Amino acid sequence: MGHQRAAFTGVVLMAIRKEHEIHTRRRGRNVGVGLMLAGFVVLVMVLTFVKITSTDFTNAPGTPSLPAATKGTN
Template structure:
């Protein structure tokens, strides 16, 4: 039990931070999914390194 009641501003910030966190997590999942699709596609080849040992 809290000794002091949270200010209304904290509740608004908490909601906004939760929304931004969800958007960031969604972006990370999107980039990961696109990377996995690109790497697992049949036409994917690693670039050749020129001047290698």
């Protein structure tokens, strides 16, 4: 009986072995893709910050210019 259980356990362990070589290889690839995506997100964030802070929006289309606004209040 004990021998049967040991054999059974062995089979089960083989079938659902957690770490197969392919998992290790996939992990490396997935971590790489993850890091690249994270880098891309950071780059877009920094780029947006730079664009917003370095763009002069006072003369953007649809923005009332200062003299016109002054005239309106007079």
